[in-house]
Amino acid sequence: MSQNKTKSVHKIFIAAPIDKVWQQLTKTDGLQAQFFNARLDTPGLEQGAAIRMRTGKNGKYTSVVGEVLEFDPPYTYSHSFKFTSLDDPYCKVTYKLKEVDGGTEFTLINEDMPVATKTAKYMEQGVPFILNTLKGVVEHGKPPFKYQLMLFMIGALSFTVPSKCKSEHWPL
Template sequence: MEKPQFVYTTYIRSTPEKVWEAITKPEFARQYWGGNGNHSDWQRGSKWEHVSETKGTAHIIGEVLESDPPKRLALSWIDPDDTADRSKVTLELETVEDMVRLTVIHGDFEAETSMLSDISGGWPKVLSSLKSWLETGAALKIGCKQACVEA
């Protein structure tokens, strides 16, 4: 049986380098991701965490599977409260004219979990907030039941 996946693409008037930094630097990620930062050295095989900057708790943990700045980043995505609930996220950045096409592919999760419904609501909010923040300097106020986007 094929595992489900979620794919979302957005276009951001920015450069791949700025989008990459927004994703990988915690001080930038927390601006648009509900106060949460992404922490790692972003080298293949390294650990990464999605951490509430106010509470200091990791909402998502995993490993860097691929890192090709500023083009591609692939991560394992694990709920620290239920380490059996794991998946894979791939972020692809491509220059298109004066924009960046950012595609998020979130897959390799079990169909029986709530992962698909959680990320189907979470990723569009996070990526819209990222786009707004990079283009205007003002992020969206986001939140959802999925811990990965809650402050």
């Protein structure tokens, strides 16, 4: 990895079976609270398939685009990643799940994030939200209260999303 790119590794224990965590992580039939209430849109979760994270009413906006790089249920899901609102280059996100005593160890790895970019900043700021919301949803059926408030605010401010993020500009 070059010196102008970064990598970060984050782990959390989730008191639930690996299959339950995997199901939430890869669901395509509804909003994923851990991904800021986006819906995963893809023709199929397999290597090479496009992914789009759609937000807003009826998926009006696309917040993230990428391509599946690795898909090995229920252990590894990796994809390229680009915020549609930014002109930064793609990076890589990998989710690793491991069965451990009493639940699942969930690891989130961000790689090839260009240093000092908004993408790197946003991804690092988003990690606690993603980890704690996923844990809350899987263990209790809902995110922790402070993240519920954040999701409410994200929805309330959806009118501020730039027009270049409209899903019509980001087809599968």
